[in-house]
Amino acid sequence: MSDLGTIALMIALAACLYGTVVPHLGVRTNNWNLIRSAQNASIISFFLIAIASGVLIHALVVSDFSIFYVWRNSSVDMPMFFKVTAFWGGLEGSLLFWILVQSFFAMVVAFRYQYSNREIIPYVIATLNGILCFLLVLLLGWSNPLDLQATIPAEGRGLNPLLQHIAMVVHPPALYLGFIGFSVPFAFAIAGMIRGKLDNEWVLTTRRWTLVSWYFLSMGLILGGQWAYEELGWGGFWAWDPVENAAFMPWLTGTAFLHSVMIQEKRNMLKIWNVVLIIITYGLTIIGTFLTRSGVVNSVHSFTQSEIGPAFLVFLAVVLVVGFALLFRRIQMLESEHKMEAVLCRENAFLVQNVIFVGMAFTVLLGTTFPLLAEAIRGTKLSIQAPFFNTIMAPMGYVLFFLMGIGTVLAWRKSSKESLRRNFQNPMITATVGTIILAVVIPFHLEAFTIFWIAIFVTVTILIEVGKAAHVKGKQLQASPLVGLIHVFQRNQRRYGGLVIHLGVVLMFLGFAGTFFSEERDLTLEREEMVPLNAYYLKFTGVEQFQVRNATHRAAIIEVYDQDKQLLEVMKPAKSFYPTQPQPLTEIALRREFLKDLYLIFSSESGADSELVTIKTYVNPLVGWAWMALPVFTLGIGICLTYRPRSLTSRQEVLRQQYIAAEG
């Protein structure tokens, strides 16, 4: 069976090579049939790669340990769900998953835009196939998940128990979808530069791809944070680990790109900048993958050091060199047609925001690679920890957060001082009053209160903006503001979808602010004794052992009471023992409330009958709000996706009709 998969991958590689080379010939000889054959090659390669993936999934399901990857990442005792998701649980399998999605995207793009972007689509197909060729060579040459092993063990090593968590099941594919998605706008930019067609069409065509990629990248980051919070048991969710940074960098530049393309669309400006941003963003997705898999930087959760690092570095070099060489070749065509008209305009707010986003990405890159730089230059080993990142990133983050509110009310081209005063007065007063009230209720913390002030400012700005628009529309239609609101959202999906996403960002920042008030305590509890903690009383009643899926849990049973000594919940922080793992793992117990989380870790027990236990406790205010950003993002992106630029829709329809008519 495994041979079938490998052979399918080899043929897929041939098909992708065909798809890389033939579109150029098709354009040169003006032979559309050749280009069409390249389109068909992308269908073939997708199905072949799907067959190989099917073979691997089947092997995982039936625990076929003759395949090395299956032995290493799965075991008989694992629940079926995790057996299937072990497909992307390890290095080799995740690469195959990557290729599967990449080939699916390549196939969709090849057909979806065949009429509308006819001038550049051959080169888009060639670029996406080129990327696939590289990945397939990498897979077949260095990390084939279908490789067999000489002896067949009876039991596998099992998926790392830390990864047997629902957030970890969704987190990697979400990140991959984000990473891979950015290859589409990248391919369009490259194709446009090769062909010399550098109007705004590539930006408009790939708008949804960019949005969806951004969404999945955000989802990956949020779920990654949630997983770290619930599974790693240190009470936090972000540690500036190189692997986290690797996913965060393309998110930063991708977010910048998402905003700056709007300036190109509206004002025909920043064309060079947008090409630079997409090259950098795609480059950073490759750097991210490279850092995770090459072992060149120290990280707690990198894959084991593998041989594919140098090959990835070559690919990264090719992507960046080709991208920038083409950019310099076409740079004159990309010069802007307009200049900024005033200082106070939305374009400028976007521009400043873009510079900060890129500055943040650069900071993260510098911090992540600095240990390497130090070793290369001075031969010293050092590590860059959270304080470096927090010191630089936090102020930049707050400025961005503030700009989010400013940008909402600034007009394109020019805003008058009078309108600014009018628009900002109320939000600023509300934010200041709100913050003062908060300062009475909770202890003062400068950074947290800065966030609170901006959060209220941004929220009020957005609400007033939406409220005003709904009110005016309602009046126009002689209907209620609610009907007006629906109309407003329907008519300008992109703007209002974007504002919804901004509300999600507000939630996220509030989640961060909560960490400043986090309380950490070690408690030693005697059986049946009531111990006060924050607004609770904890009572330890005994130690229990029970089975959860394939793990044995040994848990301290903790009853949680409120101030009136009413029982709220029985919590069971535990240590879990997996059959294939020598070390027990921490299973935290979490009580989520609207304003705070109670987070318990079972540290140790003592006494012949476990009369005493030590529990590490955290009370984490507002953390849950950061996770709430995800559903809000989903809603916002959903609204944004319904928008299609009218100019593009009508132009594409005309082109489609023309080509269909010409082909008879």
Place this chain on the structure above:
Amino acid sequence: MWKSWKFWTVWIALGGLISLFAFGFTTDPKKVPSPLIGHEAPNFQLINLWNGESVELSTLRGKPVVLNFWASWCVECQQEAHILEAFHKRYGETVPPQVHVLGVAIQDKSEQAQAFARQFHKTYFLGLDNTNGDIALEYGIYGVPETFFIDPQGKIRFKQIGGVSAELMQEQVDEMLSQG
């Protein structure tokens, strides 16, 4: 274009970044020099895995000591097992022994450690770190295997992270023996 500073900045930055990553392949970020090197090896008492006899590190002064941290569940420890045993046969079983070899199993259970020792025919002194992992903590162990080479004066001369090779052991011990 060739005269534009932007042009050259981009290429120099790209060249620098790629070279930096390429340099990354020549080093291992996990290999951090131990601050213990050149310092006295922390003393400890180790209880024999088989018979409960104990040995104190300080009593072994006068001869070099090879101190190996291992665990029965560690794959790399299996790979270096025969190298350590062969080394012990050559230097540790002479009368008097030229070098002492000690193996400390960390995060392990007695039965599993014994099974491992039987499987690889280990004859040198093996013991289990206590449940708090005090010895591992004293030596700053963050993975297995790690091996310390302690000179006859009780100072740590070298620390190997990851499995040892026969050549490495030979080289280190030759150096320590020639010094003292």
